[in-house]
Amino acid sequence: MKIRDRVSALLAEYGIPSAAVGVLRDGVITEFAVGVKNVETAEPATTETVYQCGSMTKTWTALAFLQLVDEGKADLDEPIRTYLPEFAVADPETTAKLTARHLLNHTNGIEEAFGDPGEDDDIHERMVENIAVAPQVFPLGHTHGYSAALGYAILARIMEVLDGKGWDDVMRDRLFTPLGLSGTNSRPGQVDETRAATGHLIRSLAEGPVVTPMDYLPRAFGPGGGITSTVRDVLTLAQVLLDGGIAPDGTRIVSARSVREMMRSRVPIPDPYMFGPEWALGLIVCDWHGETVYATDGSTIGQNARLRILPDANTAVVVLTNGGPRESFARKVFREILGTVPELPKPDPDLKLDLSRYEGVYERPGTRYEVSADGGALHLTLDLDPMQAEFLGKPARLRYELLPVSPTHFLMPSADPLEDTQTVAIYDFTDGAARYLHTNCRVHPRRGSSIRTPAST
Missing domain, CATH: 1.20.58 (Methane Monooxygenase Hydroxylase; Chain G, domain 1)
Known part of the structure; x- marks a missing residue:
């Protein structure tokens, strides 16, 4: 299979231990898996391997x-x-x-x-x-x-x-059991360890993948990131959304009206380039050259899940991995299967910006970004958690150049081949200087900017 061979080559290129890939087209599922569940045991991954879905869980919830x-x-x-x-x-x-x-x-x-x-x-x-x-x-x-x-x-x-019951029981009774899902769970203790993929981190291609120090996310992340699943089970979820709330066996899971509401109730995303320009109810809304595509993605400490739903083509594609870069690998797999896939924008070298409006410290507990002007260009410095920096063998502070795409949007490329190019939005100039920095969908207020109601801005 050409696509299988291509995925195998990409795994080697990125140092990812395994990937499971599935395509749902007109109700028919095609799936395959390549690589190993754990580099220490070398046990092969299969289409029955259970991966951590991370924030894809939010769509289930x-x-x-x-x-x-x-x-x-x-x-x-x-x-x-x-x-x-x-x-x-x-x-x-x-x-x-x-x-x-x-x-x-x-x-x-x-x-x-x-x-x-x-x-x-x-x-x-x-x-x-x-x-x-x-x-x-x-x-x-x-x-x-x-x-x-x-x-x-x-x-x-x-x-x-x-x-009148715990969230885990709610999910089992309302979704997992009615959908007949044999490989989907909401708690680590429920996972069949003989089927579970192990997460991996990659510090360098020379060293290769190493087993993650954190097996699962804390339980506080359960409703937003705790579900584990298989390719086929994830595509069962996708079919419910494609078929207006009806499961593959004809069971109605939710009303067609609710599926429409999930997809059509939207808010703009300040950074529209990394995932999509709008966020719906548990779904990201993407614009693929004029075609509306819905996404639901997730990552844990060493595993990644990516799902794309294309209603116009009655198609869905899922990519599950246990290591490696989060976006570029999946984007290449989607391109192999679906053809044209939107790329990141190109920087505009002719933009003339007042760099002082962007400078400042943007932070939240545990995350700090410093934007500074140097040599006529903007740079972003990220403070890494000391334990994370030590484990990954990285310096405590990482510095990137911000390449402007528009007056509010920037590319943030990395010299590290294992690190994806990120996109950044710096926006809301109500007070002259930017008030927020938005990257990886997270927003960080500028230190010193006031939190005011929209009516007062």
């Missing part, structure tokens, strides 16, 4: 929540306090007006300040309790800023209250 909407138990636009009267954060407006739609499309703006909620079954209840004084990164609804764990944990808590 969104789908289950919309079942509750179908049943009239929940509403996308009712305040969260309708279902969780105890819910509160530092900002009174967010406390009063936050809705499920804000959580689903990542416009809630709440800092991920949920502390250590432990690993027990009351974890989502504790996360909601722990954010009583959590500040706003940006005003409610003001911009898009990805919530890795908190937003979907709040949704999970609503689901627990409405269904």
